[in-house]
Amino acid sequence: xxxxxxxxxxxxxxxxxxxxxxxxxxxxxxxxxxxxxxxxxxxxxxxxxxxxxxxxxxxxxxxxxxxxxxxxxxxxxxxxxxxxxxxxxxxxxxxxxxxxxxxxxxxxxxxxxxxxxxxxxxxxxxxxxxxxxxxxxxxxxxxxxxxxxxxxxxxxxxxxxxxxxxxxxxxxxxxxxxxxxxxxxxxxxxxxxxxxxxxxxxxxxxxxxxxxxxxxxxxxxxxxxxxxxxxxxxxxxxxxxxxxxxxxxxxxxxxxxxxxxxxxxxxxxxxxxxxxxxxxxxxxxxxxxxxxxxxxxxxxxxxxxxxxxxxxxxxxxxxxxxxxxxxxxxxxxxxxxxxxxxxxxxxxxxxxxxxxxxxxxxxxxxxxxxxxxxxxxxxxxxxxxxxxxxxxxxxxxxxxxxxxxxxxxxxxxxxxxxxxxxxxxxxxxxxxxxxxxxxxxxxxxxxxxxxxxxxxxxxxxxxxxxxxxxxxxxxxxxxxxxxxxxxxxxxxxxxxxxxxxxxxxxxxxxxxxxxxxxxxxxxxxxxxxxxxxxxxxxxxxxxxxxxxxxxxxxxxxxxxxxxxxxxxxxxxxxxxxxxxxxxxxxxxxxxxxxxxxxxxxxxxxxxxxxxxxxxxxxxxxxxxxxxxxxxxxxxxxxxxxxxxxxxxxxxxxxxxxxxxx
Amino acid sequence: xxxxxxxxxxxxxxxxxxxxxxxxxxxxxxxxxxxxxxxxxxxxxxxxxxxxxxxxxxxxxxxxxxxxxxxxxxxxxx
Numbered sequence: 001x002x003x004x005x006x007x008x009x010x011x012x013x014x015x016x017x018x019x020x021x022x023x024x025x026x027x028x029x030x031x032x033x034x035x036x037x038x039x040x041x042x043x044x045x046x047x048x049x050x051x052x053x054x055x056x057x058x059x060x061x062x063x064x065x066x067x068x069x070x071x072x073x074x075x076x077x078x079x080x081x082x083x084x085x086x087x088x089x090x091x092x093x094x095x096x097x098x099x100x101x102x103x104x105x106x107x108x109x110x111x112x113x114x115x116x117x118x119x120x121x122x123x124x125x126x127x128x129x130x131x132x133x134x135x136x137x138x139x140x141x142x143x144x145x146x147x148x149x150x151x152x153x154x155x156x157x158x159x160x161x162x163x164x165x166x167x168x169x170x171x172x173x174x175x176x177x178x179x180x181x182x183x184x185x186x187x188x189x190x191x192x193x194x195x196x197x198x199x200x201x202x203x204x205x206x207x208x209x210x211x212x213x214x215x216x217x218x219x220x221x222x223x224x225x226x227x228x229x230x231x232x233x234x235x236x237x238x239x240x241x242x243x244x245x246x247x248x249x250x251x252x253x254x255x256x257x258x259x260x261x262x263x264x265x266x267x268x269x270x271x272x273x274x275x276x277x278x279x280x281x282x283x284x285x286x287x288x289x290x291x292x293x294x295x296x297x298x299x300x301x302x303x304x305x306x307x308x309x310x311x312x313x314x315x316x317x318x319x320x321x322x323x324x325x326x327x328x329x330x331x332x333x334x335x336x337x338x339x340x341x342x343x344x345x346x347x348x349x350x351x352x353x354x355x356x357x358x359x360x361x362x363x364x365x366x367x368x369x370x371x372x373x374x375x376x377x378x379x380x381x382x383x384x385x386x387x388x389x390x391x392x393x394x395x396x397x398x399x400x401x402x403x404x405x406x407x408x409x410x411x412x413x414x415x416x417x418x419x420x421x422x423x424x425x426x427x428x429x430x431x432x433x434x435x436x437x438x439x440x441x442x443x444x445x446x447x448x449x450x451x452x453x454x455x456x457x458x459x460x461x462x463x464x465x466x467x468x469x470x471x472x473x474x475x476x477x478x479x480x481x482x483x484x485x486x487x488x489x490x491x492x493x494x495x496x497x498x499x500x501x502x503x504x505x506x507x508x509x510x511x512x513x514x515x516x517x518x519x520x521x522x523x524x525x526x527x528x529x530x531x532x533x534x535x536x537x538x539x540x541x542x543x544x545x546x547x548x549x550x551x552x553x554x555x556x557x558x559x560x561x562x563x564x565x566x567x568x569x570x571x572x573x574x575x576x577x578x579x580x581x582x583x584x585x586x587x588x589x590x591x592x593x594x595x596x597x598x599x600x601x602x603x604x605x606x607x608x609x610x611x612x613x614x615x616x617x618x619x620x621x622x623x624x625x626x627x628x629x630x631x632x633x634x635x636x637x638x639x640x641x642x643x644x645x646x647x648x649x650x651x652x653x654x655x656x657x658x659x660x661x
Numbered sequence: 662x663x664x665x666x667x668x669x670x671x672x673x674x675x676x677x678x679x680x681x682x683x684x685x686x687x688x689x690x691x692x693x694x695x696x697x698x699x700x701x702x703x704x705x706x707x708x709x710x711x712x713x714x715x716x717x718x719x720x721x722x723x724x725x726x727x728x729x730x731x732x733x734x735x736x737x738x739x
Contacts, residue, residue: 133708140669227715228715231712231715231716231717232712232715233717234733235708235709235710237708237709238710240706249672250670250734255675257669257675257682258668258682258730259668259670259734260731260732261670262667262715262731263668263670263712263731263732263733263734264734266733267733511680512669512675512678512680512681512682513675
């Protein structure tokens with residue numbers, strides 16, 4: 001009774017063999033569950049040099065250590081595997097209801113190797129795991145597939161389903177995996193790995209009990225945090241159209257101070273992530289015009305259409321991921337904007353709105369609802385697709401792509417009709433869409449070398465919709481992490497909100513009136529902050545935790561105490577951070593083994609401000625990103641020039657010993 | 662004297678806080694008096710942009726030593 005189930009399931013799709021494997025306690029004690037368990041299993045089971053889309057790659061679905069224990073906001077799962085997009089470690093994080101379902105089937109993770117001859121899906125119920133023919137499902141979208149499988153396997157109680165749509169079946173390297181009818185584990189291109197294995201879906205219907213060590217303490221922690229969340233409400237007098245003004249006011253001055261992350265919860269409760277649609281433009285957080293523009297190119301007259309209040313008017317119901325008490329999700333009625341094709345769509349996340357909005361100078365919110373739904377159904381990553389379309393538009397505007405290449409489409413900024421048409425072609429891999437369906441890096445290699453200046457990526461992964469020129473520590477995580485281009489790993493702002501220094505002895509304290517310019521310096525202090533971000537995020541991803549709970553502050557959402565209560569380990573925050581360091585180092589070791597040069601993950605010059613923007617709130621901002629990567633790696637105990645984990649660090653973390661290599 | 666931990670928002674006079682973010686106040690000071698010391702525009706007093714110990718409290722609430730006073734502070738989301 002330590003929160004985890006103590007075993008994993010392996011499915012060999014080539015032979016059809018299914019077997020369980022017990023996992024020793026010491027693995028959980030050193031890697032937690034979730035992404036840490038995934039890294040341990042994959043490092044041992046994927047042979048060096050495996051083709052990400054070949055039979056040797058292993059695709060895993062992992063739950064979190066805290067999932068199902070009575071803790072809150074700990075219901076996220078991850079897909080893990082070798083990424084076909086970066087060639088290195090891949091993982092992708094998602095909410096919904098799949099994470100507890102994995103554990104209810106009796107496992108902390110379900111891992112697939114091999115390639116099936118024909119499409120199959122895995123079903124697990126009280127009679128055990130079984131592979132079924134999925135030929136009839138191949139070609140169906142993710143929503144249709146999930147609805148059909150739920151109906152087929154359970155009439156009165158919902159089972160949990162993860163599935164892929166057309167983009168993943170067609171091996172788009174920017175495709176992901178869906179659950180809960182369109183919630184996506186979108187990053188790292190793991191949808192293509194699932195497609196390559198001819199694995200259409202997993203259907204989980206177990207009823208195993210999940211138990212933690214000290215249920216009363218878990219209950220107490222949940223109650224304490226629950227009270228805070230319940231009381232965190234945004235005054236009704238404040239409306240969505242005031243967010244740009246709030247942004248300007250918050251951004252005033254040349255210093256910043258520690259904030260209470262709990263105070264971000266009211267915005268998440270009211271709107272979800274879409275409050276950033278308009279809040280992030282005046283301060284430069286939202287990238288505009290393929291990361292080369294600013295609010296000057298996408299003025300209030302255009303971005304006012306993304307006002308979160310307008311989107312909320314369409315929200316017919318809010319929903320909560322498993323064990324969530326914030327509830328940032330929602331279902332919107334879009335029957336009037338899609339020619340009746342779709343009646344509803346998930347409330348689009350900010351990432352989606354900006355990827356298809358300001359990034360493309362597209363003010364047509366109706367087109368964004370439509371794009372949101374077709375991306376979810378086809379399981380294509382909206383961040384990567386938006387970045388790729390924005391690259392294509394810039395190529396077209398600069399004459400690198402012609403009307404002949406686009407088959408007559410006028411691929412101009414803000415042309416929503418062309419944007420939708422191109423997205424549909426990418427999903428179907430038709431014409432120019434086939435060239436673009438694998439993301440910007442591949443597209444630029446296929447189209448023309450000179451277009452690489454517009455192919456914004458980090459190590460092949462298109463970056464999330466937050467600008468590192470505003471928050472340089474975000475740039476470190478975009479560039480120096482084993483999974484590059486991620487906005488969810490860490491940022492200076494996240495660090496300020498989490499207040500890790502109240503728990504972790506070596507985490508630098510953010511002082512009142514800290515000069516903003518200090519974040520742009522490759523200093524030891526900045527490096528310790530980014531290392532702390534990386535470590536805590538690994539712990540969160542090993543626990544099934546959510547980024548938004550993490551940012552509400554570790555003194556509020558008490559992750560370390562939750563882990564001790566669930567496991568009985570009684571470890572200190574410093575000891576947990578060492579586990580996070582081990583998890584991160586193992587992911588980096590995976591990349592090194594696969595021949596990745598960590599320097600090659602350095603984010604695109606444009607987004608480090610080389611050259612700097614000429615106007616807007618980020619005018620003149622440049623980040624010395626290479627220097628910042630070096631100090632980050634050095635502080636991690638990795639070689640500061642190459643990013644390779646040093647032997648002394650690997651030994652100190654006992655990684656080889658634990659992996660038995 | 663009492664000290665109250667303040668998590669600042671915009672338009673706060675940070676000079677009134679010590680290095681650790683505490684405001685030092687006379688015994689029996691109220692939220693209204695704290696807002697005045699922090700030089701928050703009066704127009705914003707009743708907008709409910711703050712919490713005391715993670716609860717909404719009226720302006721005449723008397724503060725205690727080690728209370729936590731926080732302003733709403735948006736962050737970038739994913």
